[in-house]
Amino acid sequence: MAITDSEIQNVKQRFGIIGNSPLLNNAVSVAMQVAPTDMSVLITGESGSGKESFSKIIHHLSPRRHGQFIAINCGSIPLGTIDSELFGHEKGSFTGAHEARKGYFEVSNGGTIFLDEIGEMPLGTQARLLRVLENGEFIKVGSSKVQKTDVRVVAATNVNLMHNVEDGKFREDLYYRLSTVPIYVPPLRERGRDIELLFRKFASDFADKYKVKPVALTDDAKDLLLQYRFPGNIRQLKNLVEQISVLSSDNKEITSDGLQRYLPKVNTLPALYKSGVGEKDSLSERDILYKVLFDMKKDFNDLKKLVLDTLPSQAKAAQLVKDHPELFEGIHEVEDNNRHAHSSEPVVLNLSPSASDQSNGHVEDVHDISHETEDDSLSIEKKEKELILRALRKNNNKRKYAARDLGISERTLYRKIKQYDLED
Numbered sequence: 001m002a003i004t005d006s007e008i009q010n011v012k013q014r015f016g017i018i019g020n021s022p023l024l025n026n027a028v029s030v031a032m033q034v035a036p037t038d039m040s041v042l043i044t045g046e047s048g049s050g051k052e053s054f055s056k057i058i059h060h061l062s063p064r065r066h067g068q069f070i071a072i073n074c075g076s077i078p079l080g081t082i083d084s085e086l087f088g089h090e091k092g093s094f095t096g097a098h099e100a101r102k103g104y105f106e107v108s109n110g111g112t113i114f115l116d117e118i119g120e121m122p123l124g125t126q127a128r129l130l131r132v133l134e135n136g137e138f139i140k141v142g143s144s145k146v147q148k149t150d151v152r153v154v155a156a157t158n159v160n161l162m163h164n165v166e167d168g169k170f171r172e173d174l175y176y177r178l179s180t181v182p183i184y185v186p187p188l189r190e191r192g193r194d195i196e197l198l199f200r201k202f203a204s205d206f207a208d209k210y211k212v213k214p215v216a217l218t219d220d221a222k223d224l225l226l227q228y229r230f231p232g233n234i235r236q237l238k239n240l241v242e243q244i245s246v247l248s249s250d251n252k253e254i255t256s257d258g259l260q261r262y263l264p265k266v267n268t269l270p271a272l273y274k275s276g277v278g279e280k281d282s283l284s285e286r287d288i289l290y291k292v293l294f295d296m297k298k299d300f301n302d303l304k305k306l307v308l309d310t311l312p313s314q315a316k317a318a319q320l321v322k323d324h325p326e327l328f329e330g331i332h333e334v335e336d337n338n339r340h341a342h343s344s345e346p347v348v349l350n351l352s353p354s355a356s357d358q359s360n361g362h363v364e365d366v367h368d369i370s371h372e373t374e375d376d377s378l379s380i381e382k383k384e385k386e387l388i389l390r391a392l393r394k395n396n397n398k399r400k401y402a403a404r405d406l407g408i409s410e411r412t413l414y415r416k417i418k419q420y421d422l423e424d
Contacts, residue, residue, distance in 0.1 A: 034183075049234060055112070069111055075120035086125065
């Protein structure tokens, strides 16, 4: 049966849900449709987005509304006592068990249990919960008697349970048993103008509580509020409005500058993207590192090309290298690597002016270089070969240290050893 807009509005008003964003309305609609059934529901969403309100909608619109509703935060129960809390225990079953105790599944028979932060539940307890979901059976701690219960389970999580399944932290069979019907509660930053509505609602509530005039936002402050990401969602917004209501006693009209003082400083550095529930993270740390390195390489090559294209001659390029060697550190080796990746031309290690040329303050013009004979080229190769041999002898044929003395990478040195047949 289709849910009308007026029915959605009535339910939101009944349970105090503020907002009109399509994602929010869709979540309310799904909760209303699944409420009359006994199906298990998994509510996903970030911390502070209001997941518990949807569990109450499911309970109070179901045939179990006259039964008990118990909300349990699985992350807040100590590891050693969670089985006792959920399923009960017999007297003397462990130290401190001075009397028998009923667990939540026995107390809420005929009602609904809301298990918040289900991802924090230990694996052993997950196995017990799976048995309840499949057969309605449980055993108290310290007992061998099987008991029956008729409880509807609504679970919620702010983590990606499928990732926990892959890491062995959550049972796959329990995941599929819980997520018969998934409900996604959107974070505040995905709800658009709902942020303004919630701000006004909280401002009015705190004005009544503290007997002050409600705070209001100027247009530029509203724009700033909509741009903020609110990692703490509704809970963070509520605390923000309360803080402003108490501290802005002199002026109740808040400008963007005034609002900026209350907003926590956010980290502007790139952050890892966290995907939605049920999806793999689209970017890993390695992917981001690769991207940063590739961008740096592209910027470096663009800068080098720009410098070389604007120079009228190689002579001026050499003079620039001589005057500012720190700007071109590493360029020769990068050029050497790139050229050898695509051709077999011999490489000259030192492209900058020679020591003798520098001492004389003279740099050969590009036209003079172009008229060098083949013998000159071969003599340069010979000198390069001699340098490599000297470096290898000096470092007892340890290529790592020889490459360091030559100012090239070990990979480049290895290639030149092969080129000049120096492996022996």
